[in-house]
Amino acid sequence: MSTDLILVGGGLANSLVAWRLKQRHPSLRLLVLEQGDRLGGNHTWSFYESDLKASQHAWIDPLVAHRWPHYDVRFPGLERRLPTGYRSIPSERLDSVVGAALGDAVRLNATVTDVDAAGVTLASGERLDAGAVIDGRGDRGGQHLLLGFQKFLGQEVEFAEPHGRDGPVIMDATVDQRDGYRFIYTLPFDERRMLIEDTYYSDGPVVDQAVSRNTIADYAADQGWTIERIVREEMGSLPITLAGDARRYWADAPENVARSGLAALLFHATTGYSLVEAVRFADAVAAQRSFDAATLARLSRRISFSLWRRQAYFRLLNRMLFRAATPEERWLVLRRFYGLRKGLIERFYAGRLTPFDKLRIVVGRPPVPFFRGVACLNPATAGVLR
Ligand SMILES: Cc1cc2nc3c(=O)[nH]c(=O)nc-3n(C[C@H](O)[C@H](O)[C@H](O)COP(=O)(O)OP(=O)(O)OC[C@H]3O[C@@H](n4cnc5c(N)ncnc54)[C@H](O)[C@@H]3O)c2cc1C
Structure with a gap:
């Protein structure tokens, strides 16, 4: 067998696990299999400076492209600046930094159809064996969870003139309230470039893309900004857990196969954000002495159930x-x-x-x-x- 560990899906969680393992256990033979043509897809992952410990910042820092010392929230009757740092990782940065570190341990355009404790089968029919497998294929919803959604469409835009904002506005809820709790989220990347997201805490997952695009254009116009160019778009519908049964959710996981990220329910129940838990999980995997299938599968279940219990209040x-x-x-x-x-x-x-x-x-x-x-x-x- 030429591979110690196969990571199925090269999204956020598995990219961080693979990268951390490469740093701490360089002799481990890894293989990341990603169906897309790059690692990480098309996202901007943000987090608060206070979410992570100094040791975690130290290894995640090369991925951080934007840092601000504060952020604002705006509601009718409340405007507040919080002096908590905010940071963003663009998926292109994850792809370039982690991709370079992993080299030929990444196989892109590789769709996995079957996963078991001893390896995987690709859509092409090819069989790849390994000492262990971590399944990080992202959100799988599921009948055992009662969910609401944080859904959004974001556009990274370039303005004709400087926008004048000096930090993120995480929630501008002074906009019309419709389809649930609604707010505009803005991240100023430089003096003329900004990510603007039309966001909803909504009962259903479907994003009305046309409405969101118009809303973003209207919001920019209301602020006196002229959009010169739309650089890119991203869209998401993140699970917000209201209730559920984690053990039944896990019941269909093949024996001795570990899971990571959303697939392992490793996200904040109220925001659907998963970067912080992905960092913690990568550290936990890298702290192991043995990387056999049973050890990793046990570890991922233990971390998932423990987070599930701790998130009851959320x-x-x-x-x-x-x-x-x-x-x-x-x-x-x-x-x-x-x-x-x-x-x-x-x-x-x-x-x-x-x-x-x-x-x-x-x-x-x-x-x-x-x-x-x-x-x-x-x-x-x-x-x-x-
Ligand atoms: C647009 C967007 C923005 C977000 N912003 C934030 C944020 O700011 N902060 C935050 O903490 N969270 C954010 N999230 C939420 C969450 O962190 C992300 O969804 C995160 O990417 C989840 O990580 P993951 O590794 O579990 O899944 P993913 O990153 O979705 O990775 C799953 C990977 O598996 C691959 N895959 C799926 N099936 C197969 C298969 N059969 N074979 C091979 N590969 C396969 C997919 O192509 C994908 O690359 C955002 C989500 C979205 C959608």
């Missing part, structure tokens, strides 16, 4: 947002949240809330009717609310 908040609040009221929940202390907001996004934080988020004057909120405590009743 699923409760999601039920409040999606079930106790009507779609038109959702922005009130977020406005109230952004009035809380900076440290709590940072711990919320890092998935490291303290018991006091959890209490602080829900006590006080509730932005949604009390009894609808209480009904959300039970996932079963929340599923049928409204």
